[in-house]
Amino acid sequence: MTAFAVSRIRRGLLAASALSLALPAFAQSSTPTRILVGFPPGGGTDAIARLLGDRLKDQLGAPVVVENRAGAGGQIAAQALKAAPPDGNTLFLSHDHSISILPLVTRNPGFEPASDFVPVAGFATFANALAISGGTPARSLQEYVQAVRASGGKDTIGVPAPASIPEFLVGLIGERYKLDLQAAPYRGSAPMMADMLGNQIKAGIGSVPDFIENHRAGKVRIVAVIGDRRQPLLPDVPTFKELGFANLDDLPYYGLFAPAGTPAPALDRMGQALQRVLALPDVRERLTAMGLTVGYLPQAQFANVVRRYTQTWDGIIKGSGFQPK
Numbered sequence: 001m002t003a004f005a006v007s008r009i010r011r012g013l014l015a016a017s018a019l020s021l022a023l024p025a026f027a028q029s030s031t032p033t034r035i036l037v038g039f040p041p042g043g044g045t046d047a048i049a050r051l052l053g054d055r056l057k058d059q060l061g062a063p064v065v066v067e068n069r070a071g072a073g074g075q076i077a078a079q080a081l082k083a084a085p086p087d088g089n090t091l092f093l094s095h096d097h098s099i100s101i102l103p104l105v106t107r108n109p110g111f112e113p114a115s116d117f118v119p120v121a122g123f124a125t126f127a128n129a130l131a132i133s134g135g136t137p138a139r140s141l142q143e144y145v146q147a148v149r150a151s152g153g154k155d156t157i158g159v160p161a162p163a164s165i166p167e168f169l170v171g172l173i174g175e176r177y178k179l180d181l182q183a184a185p186y187r188g189s190a191p192m193m194a195d196m197l198g199n200q201i202k203a204g205i206g207s208v209p210d211f212i213e214n215h216r217a218g219k220v221r222i223v224a225v226i227g228d229r230r231q232p233l234l235p236d237v238p239t240f241k242e243l244g245f246a247n248l249d250d251l252p253y254y255g256l257f258a259p260a261g262t263p264a265p266a267l268d269r270m271g272q273a274l275q276r277v278l279a280l281p282d283v284r285e286r287l288t289a290m291g292l293t294v295g296y297l298p299q300a301q302f303a304n305v306v307r308r309y310t311q312t313w314d315g316i317i318k319g320s321g322f323q324p325k
Contacts, residue, residue, distance in 0.1 A: 032063040033270075035256075036081055036092045038074025039160070039188035044209030044290065046190075048254065049093045052123075052274070055283055059273035070188055073161030074098030075109055082116045086259040088266025091120065095207070096252040097164050100310040104317050105163035107324045113306075118262055121271040122255035122297030122305060123278055124287060127225040128165055129237075130157075130173070131211045134219045135199035141223045141243060144203060145177045154180040158192040158204035161185060165252070165313070166205035168320060169226075172245060196220055207252070208233070208291030227251050233291055250312050254292065255302055271299060 033056070037049045049066045057064040069077035078098050084090035099113050111117070130141060138144040148155045159166035162185035174181035184201060186192040189210035195201050197219055208231060214220045224240050225231050228249040240248045256274060258267060275296045277283055287294045297305060
C-alpha cells in the first residue's frame with residue numbers, strides 16, 4: 001500500500017471519529033426505551049404516553065415502547081419499575097396517584113417512591129373533575145345533587161382506582177350535601193368511561209384528560225374541577241372551591257420516573273429529550289387539547305413538587321379517618 005493510500009485511510013478514520021464525537025449522545029444508542037403505564041390502553045394516561053413516546057424516539061434515536069401494566073391504580077407498573085435495572089432504559093410515566101397517593105392508602109404497596117424511584121422530570125399538571133353521564137338530565141353539580149335527593153339520596157359515582165383522590169372527592173361531596181354516595185372503583189378511566197357512556201352510572205370523577213373529548217361531544221358533562229382557578233379549556237365550569245369546598249387547590253402532576261440508582265447522565269439525557277419534545281408546538285397543542293397545563297420541570301424542581309403534593313394529601317387522607325389497607 002502506498003504512503004498516499006495510508007494517508008487517505010488515516011484521514012478518513014479521523015473524520016469518522018470526529019463525526020461520532022460531534023453527534024448528540026442520544027443518537028449513539030439503539031437500545032429500546034420502555035415507558036411503563038399503570039392503566040389500560042384507551043385512557044388519558046395511555047394516550048399521553050403514546051404521544052410522548054412517539055416523539056421521544058426521534059430525540060433518542062432509538063425505539064420507544066409503551067408497555068401497559070394495568071391494575072391496582074398503577075401499583076403493578078410501579079412494582080415493575082422497582083424491579084427494572086437502573087440503566088436508563090425503563091421509565092414510568094405516572095400521575096400523582098401511583099407516586100403520591102398509593103403509598104398513603106396501601107399498607108404494603110411493594111415500593112417506596114422516595115427510596116426506590118428517582119424523578120426524571122415533570123411535564124404537566126391537570127385537574128380532577130366531576131362529570132355527569134350524557135343520559136342524565138342534570139347539567140350542574142347542584143342539579144345532580146337535587147336529582148340524587150329526589151331518588152332517595154343514594155347514588156354510585158365511578159372512580160378510576162380504589163382509594164384514589166377521586167374516591168376521596170366522592171366522600172367530600174356526599175358529606176357536604178348529606179348524600180349517601182358510594183364510590184365504584186374501576187381498573188382505569190377507560191372502563192369507567194364505557195359505563196358512563198352506556199349510562200350504567202350517572203357520574204364519574206377522574207381527570208379532565210379522561211373526560212374532555214366526550215365532554216366536547218356532549219356525551220358527558222364536566223360540572224366541577226379542582227384547583228384555585230377555572231381550567232382554560234372549561235371556562236364555564238366552576239371549581240370545587242367556588243362551590244364551597246376547601247383544600248382542593250393543589251393540582252395533580254404528570255412526570256417521568258426511573259429506578260433508583262439510574263446514572264445521572266442517563267437521567268439528564270432523558271430529561272433533555274423530554275424538554276425538546278415539549279417544545280414542539282404540535283405536542284404542546286395536543287397535550288393542551290387533552291386538558292393538561294404543559295410545563296417542563298427539571299429533576300430537582302419536580303422532586304419538590306412531588307414532595308409538597310404528597311404532604312398535602314397525607315394530611316387530607318389522615319383527616320378523613322381512612323385506614324390504609
